[in-house]
Amino acid sequence: MTVYDPFDPQFLADPYPAYRMLRDEDPVHRHVSTRNGIPPFRVLSRFEDVWTRCATPRPTRPLGD
Secondary structure, three states: OOOOOOOOOHHHHOOHHHHHHHHOOOOOOEEEOOOOOOOOEEEEEOOOHHHHHHOOOOOOOOOOO
């Protein structure tokens, strides 16, 4: 299984297997970084999800646990 870590040099060299995994298995991914100072964030990987999110204004809030 491919692991999504946008800060990993291996991901940066070839991100497409991770993108495919996100689209197919985890389209709304919650990423928790192992690097200090980077808060958790969500990654939307399907066009329709991104489009809907951009077209629907909502206040943002911290992700928490």
